[in-house]
Amino acid sequence: MQTRAEKLQQIMDWAQNNTDIRAVLLTSSLVNPLAPVDELSDLDIELVFDDNTTYVADKNWLNNFGSPIAMIEEDESYFDSKHAMKMVLYTDHIKVDFKLYSKPNFLEEVRQSPLCEDWDIGYQVLLDKEGITEAIQKPSYRVSIIKKPTEQKFRQLLNDFWWDCTYVAKCLVRKDIFYAKFMSENNIRTDYLVPLIEWYIASQHDWNITTNKHGRLFKKYLTEQTWGKVMRTFSAGDIDENWTALFAMADLVAEIGRELANKLGYTYPIKLEQDIRIYLNAIKTK
Helix, strand or coil: CHHHHHHHHHHHHHHHHHEEEEEEEEEHHHCCCCCCCCCCCCEEEEEECCCHHHHHHCCCCHHCCEEEEEEEEHHHHHHCCCCCEEEEEEECCCEEEEEEEEEHHHHHHHHHHCCCCHHHCCCCCCCCECCCCCCCCCCCCCCCCCCCHHHHHHHHHHHHHHHHHHHHHHHHHHHHHHHHHHHHHHHHHHHHHHHHHHHHHHHCCCCCCCCCCHHHHHHHHCHHHHHHHCCCCCCCCCCCHHHHCCCCCCCHHHHHHHHHHHHHHHCCCCHHHHHHHHHHHHHHHC
């Protein structure tokens, strides 16, 4: 099985000998000191061409690095006409995300201030045939640092959380598991629980920390006891299990929401929580 380093070397050898290519950059987790990296981490490669048109329209050049299993192709219309993407999973199970720039668009990106997020997360210039990367600002690596919420944002999140709990409850009474899962996982977990846990962790680290995307590092920074409470918010397809998970979410949000409110000097919506809990318990027994 080919290693990621060997795959990268294949790409670099090809780029070095390709007269259409002006520069190659490595971006994302592999060059971000705050990101978790393992053997499954992707290669995120930016290729700068004199003109990327041929490489956007054609995909045969990707076979220089192995045999693709699957591929996602997105032209420049997906990215405000700045660049295109080809995301490839090869038979050696290495995934490479290629960002394809034409030189004029790349230079326009270089001139932008502040630095674009993809570069501010981290980048490494692997090849520059004519110095076109020299003006890129240095990355701050702070794009993913968790920011302290305003009181309005904090209160809005808690208000929305308790409101949407009522939808999950109604779905469970109706045994409508698909809608219940949509509300609990897509809305409540993603939009409310994850940000709240991010704030909770950041408040313990002077607001100078990242937990990476979608809670990837939560387990690392939460106590074993709190992590256990988080795990109890997950459930399968059984209706009773989903009731248990819903109340586990309510308990967790109430606990860390109150602690955060106290730390930040904000007001926690105690009466709203109490009234919604009465509603949840009442509708569950119908």
